[in-house]
Amino acid sequence: MVLCGYGSGQQDGQTLCQHLQRNGMDAVLVPPCAGEKARLSRRFWIHTVRMRYLTLRRQYRRIAVIGLSIGGMMEFHLAEFRPAAAVFINSPMGNSSLQEIRRLFRRDLQPELGFLRSPFGCYQLWRFVQDTRRCPISDLECPTLIIQTRDDKVSDPNNAEELYKRLRVSSKNLRYYDNGGHNVLDSRMDLSVCSDVFQFCSSIRGEAEEKEPAETLS
Numbered sequence: 001m002v003l004c005g006y007g008s009g010q011q012d013g014q015t016l017c018q019h020l021q022r023n024g025m026d027a028v029l030v031p032p033c034a035g036e037k038a039r040l041s042r043r044f045w046i047h048t049v050r051m052r053y054l055t056l057r058r059q060y061r062r063i064a065v066i067g068l069s070i071g072g073m074m075e076f077h078l079a080e081f082r083p084a085a086a087v088f089i090n091s092p093m094g095n096s097s098l099q100e101i102r103r104l105f106r107r108d109l110q111p112e113l114g115f116l117r118s119p120f121g122c123y124q125l126w127r128f129v130q131d132t133r134r135c136p137i138s139d140l141e142c143p144t145l146i147i148q149t150r151d152d153k154v155s156d157p158n159n160a161e162e163l164y165k166r167l168r169v170s171s172k173n174l175r176y177y178d179n180g181g182h183n184v185l186d187s188r189m190d191l192s193v194c195s196d197v198f199q200f201c202s203s204i205r206g207e208a209e210e211k212e213p214a215e216t217l218s
Contacts, residue, residue, distance in 0.1 A: 001056060001063050001083075003049060003071030004031050005108045012068055012185035019194035025201060028056060042128035046077050053078055064201050067091055069155060069182065070108060073128070076135035085204040086144045087197055090182050092155045093163060096129055100156055107154050107182065137163070143171035145200045147184070147193060154182035173200075 004013035010031045020027035030052050056063055062084035067075045072091020075083075092100055102122075109121045144167055148160035157176075164174045175196060180189035 001053060002027060002029050002066045002068070003074045004029065004068045005070035005104075012183050013071075015185045015190055016066065016068075016194055016197060019191075020198055020201070023198055025198065025205075026060070028052075042124045042131065045128070046074070046131065049074050050077065050081075053081055053083075057081070062205075064204060066197060068185070070104060070125075070128075073132040076132055076137065076140065079135065079139035079141075083142050085142050085201060086140055087147070087200065088144070088160070088163065089147045089193065089197075090149060090152050090155050090184060091146075091159065091163070092129075093132075093159045095133055096156070096159070098126075100154075101126055101129055103154050137166045138168050140167065141169055143200075143204055144169055144173070145196070146172070146174045147177070147196060148174070149177045149180040149182070149184050149189075151179050152182045 002013045002017055004010045010029075013029045013031060017027040017029045030049055053063065053065075064085040064087065065075050065078055065083040066087040066089070067073070068089045069091060072088040073093065075086050075088065075091075092104060096104070105122045105125050109125060110118055146160050146164055148157050150157050160174055160176070164172060177184060177189055177193070180187040180193070184190065184193055
C-alpha cells in the first residue's frame with residue numbers, strides 16, 4: 001500500500017508501484033482521491049485512507065505501508081491496524097516546524113489550487129500535521145525502513161534521524177542517499193530506492209511465509 005502526498009508525489013508513487021509489480025509483488029497506490037482534493041478536508045483524507053486499508057485487509061492478511069513525503073505522516077494514522085511493515089521516504093513528522101509546513105504546502109498543494117483556495121488548503125495541511133502529532137509513534141510496532149536524501153529541500157533531513165530514534169521497534173533501518181532531492185523517485189536514484197523498498201518488503205514477506213505459508217504480504 002503506497003501512500004503519496006497531495007500533489008507531485010503521485011507520479012513517484014506510480015513509479016514505485018510499477019517497479020514492485022514488475023517484480024511480482026502486489027502494490028496498490030492510494031493517493032488523495034479526487035473528492036478529497038476538491039474538499040481539501042484532512043479528516044476526509046484520513047478516513048479515506050483508513051477505509052482503503054481495511055478494504056485491502058479483506059484480501060490480504062498482511063500489508064506493508066509505504067509513505068512518500070506527506071504520505072509518511074499518514075502511516076501513523078494506520079498504526080492501530082498493525083501493518084506488517086512500514087517504509088518512510090523523505091517524510092516529514094507531526095512536529096514539523098511552521099517553515100517546513102509552508103514548504104510542503106508550496107510543493108504539494110499550492111500548484112493545484114487557485115488563489116482563493118490556497119489559505120484554506122494551507123490551514124488543512126497545518127491541521128493534518130496537528131492531527132498526526134497526536135498519534136503516538138510508539139504505536140507503530142512493525143519492522144520499519146526509513147529512506148532520506150540529504151539534499152531534500154522540502155522535508156528536513158533531520159526528520160529521518162528523529163523518527164529512527166523515537167521508534168521503539170527492534171527491527172528498524174535508516175538509509176541515507178546523498179542526492180535525489182525531495183522527489184527521489186523522479187531522479188537518477190529511483191531504481192536504487194525502488195530496489196531498497198522491494199528487498200525490504202521481500203525480506204518481511206519471506207519471514208512471514210516461513211511462519212505461515214498461506215499468508216500474503218501486499
